[in-house]
Amino acid sequence: xxxxxxxxxxxxxxxxxxxxxxxxxxxxxxxxxxxxxxxxxxxxxxxxxxxxxxxxxxxxxxxxxxxxxxxxxxxxxxxxxxxxxxxxxxxxxxxxxxxxxxx
Numbered sequence: 001x002x003x004x005x006x007x008x009x010x011x012x013x014x015x016x017x018x019x020x021x022x023x024x025x026x027x028x029x030x031x032x033x034x035x036x037x038x039x040x041x042x043x044x045x046x047x048x049x050x051x052x053x054x055x056x057x058x059x060x061x062x063x064x065x066x067x068x069x070x071x072x073x074x075x076x077x078x079x080x081x082x083x084x085x086x087x088x089x090x091x092x093x094x095x096x097x098x099x100x101x102x103x
Contacts (some may be wrong), residue, residue, distance in 0.1 A: 001041035004051055008076055015075045015092055024055045024072070032080040033057075039074055054078045056085040060093065 007014055018024070024037040034057075038050035054077065059070040073092055077083040 001039070001049065001051060004039070004076075013075070013077050015073055015077070015088055017092070018055075018072050018074050020069055020072065022072070024053075024074070030054070030080040030085075032085040034080055034085040036078065037074075051076075052078070054080075056088055058085070058089045 004014060004016075018039075022039075024035075024039065026035045026037065028036040030036065035055050037053055037055050038047075039053045040047045040050050053074040056073045056075065057070060058073075059068075071089075071092075073088065075083070075088060077088070
């Protein structure tokens with residue numbers, strides 16, 4: 001959470017992948033299938049200092065090496081009309097492909 005707060009304080013927008021075991025309860029479902037939730041630091045056992053996030057869950061069909069269980073992303077871009085979940089998932093996949101090529 002310190003990094004999340006530091007980055008967003010600069011005006012940057014974030015789109016981060018989160019592990020499947022991270023609990024992200026649905027607070028509000030959005031029109032594109034994403035939902036609003038709260039993200040807590042792993043060390044915040046009392047959950048006192050959450051960050052509001054939008055969760056995007058999706059699967060990559062027909063992509064070799066893609067995880068069958070799918071992927072979950074969190075972002076501070078909360079408006080599904082301005083930032084549709086499908087478009088954000090495609091952007092994340094493109095970043096992933098670029099990273100793989102550079103690696």
